Amino acid sequence: MRVVLQRAKCASVQVDNEVVGEIKAGLVLLVGLTHNDTKEDVLFCAEKVAHLRIFSDENDKMNLSVLDIGGSVLSISQFTLYGDCRKGRRPNFMAAAKPDIAKDLYQLFNRTLEAKGISVEEGVFGAHMDVELVNDGPVTLIIES
Template structure:
């Protein structure tokens, strides 16, 4: 799995002009799944992201996690994270998992985050989505399970 983590003050995702997911302070996650990702990858990523110390404490040091600050997550499926741009001018997406497989890993990931007591809003898997957010920092990280 590959996840782009963006700390945000607020975020929302719309499909066909309708808001389908929205959060206040927390993290926006762009979530990519590849062919050999398993439930163990989803569990690793959920634990890692929930506990990343990327929120500032009283001394303005990144010492607090999403759980510590009571933040929320907006999780958006993003197969293009496995786009390979090394050859030619059009990305190759052969490393992205097929949708029927990717959705099971993606949904497992979101379920595991919710089991940690985190509010998780999502986009709509496979849909064309508009994602808007107010970056906080900005703080942007790439986390991978492999």
């Protein structure tokens, strides 16, 4: 499992020109799954996202988590995170999990974050989406299981 995490001041996602998810301060997560990902991978990544200390405290040190600030998450499924660009000029997506498997694990990831007390907004799995965000910092990290 691979999650590109971006600290955001605000963010939204649209499908067919309709806003389907929107947050204020928090995290934008681009979530990719591969063939051999399991429930344990999902739980590991959700735990890491919930407790990663990347928000500033009163001393302007990255010392607070999304939970600590009462922030939200905008979670976007993105199979292209497993695109292999090493050969040729067109990415190979063979490493991405099949949609039925990926969708179940993606939903489990989001529900696990919600169970930790984080408000989660989502895009539409498998849809063409337009994502907007104001990246705070910018702070962008990659979490892998």
